[in-house]
Amino acid sequence: MTHRVRVYPHNDLFNLAYFQRETIRTKLADGDQDGIKLDCLSCLMSLAFSVEALVNFVGYKKVPKWKEYDRFKNKMKKVCAIAGHEFDENVGLHKLIWELKELRDSVAHGKPIEIETEVRSREELREHMQCSWDVNLTPEHVESTYEAVKEFERFLFESCKISIGETLTSAVSVGK
Template sequence: MDKKIRVKIQQKRQIFIHNDLANAAFHFKERVDQKQKADDRHTIGLDMMGCIITLSFTNEARMNFLGYKLIDGWNEWQPVKAKVKAVAKALGISADFGSRPYSTIMEVKEFRDTFAHGKPIVVESTHEEITTQAELDRHNILQPEWMRFMTYEFVQKAHGDLEQIWTEMMGKANLSVFETMTQGGRSIQFIDYVND
């Protein structure tokens, strides 16, 4: 029978999910790149969808990480645009949402919100038109608005722009990559034996 012992246990964990999300987004981007190169259209749309949604999550998690590191009383529940502005201000960066790369943040967020708040879309209209069959075929009325993001070019732009923002912010924050990593440790110190 094992003797009971009294120990002092100290532990610390830092779980920084932004790295896991960034890895997932990169995984999807690599799949899209491979399929594009091989002209393989089988499920490439699902990989694009996964990449864009995960990029939006990655960006928000990165802003939460930087906010936690840089701003006392950080509020992770504020809207993503407010988060980016607050972090940028703390770093002395101008976040211009009217142009790239910052405008891309709002595009990936719009795409993410479409799926996070998924709801039916019903559009009804009646009108007459003089057209050709080819022009009618191009209307593609069953294509939802969010499909405009589902292109190889947008995936490349979104990934590149968000990585550019992260690299700039990390440089301004003077944080090493090691400081952004999930890590932890534990120590156990023996105190004495306990009598039953």
């Protein structure tokens, strides 16, 4: 039997972020801080990947001659234009999405840091040992970023007139 199969990974990635956010919430409720920064990092990476997959989904569905391997900024401009908005990485929701993309890039392309420094305390030493993304690894930042990605998804679907049913991975029999 022949089937038409549609696989849309943005849903799986957003579901992964949801699961990770729930893990963080449970740990907070239980007073468990063990590994919570790693949970935050995992959730933020899943959110970044879900945005990329979401942009590719909307672009594939709505932008003529969509180029999946184009630069992220170009893809955002095209998808936002189809949605009736100009993309500006310095303003509002677009700024939050852009910051998430930059966080993803800094993690994905992590570079060694080697310095010599004078410190007076362990706290000062810890500060010098931080990665650039460490400031983002808080449950509060995860919550606000999660909500921003959800809002961006709603904005794109509503503006581009894409129903939720059209976004789901599915298989339909086409006979034979």
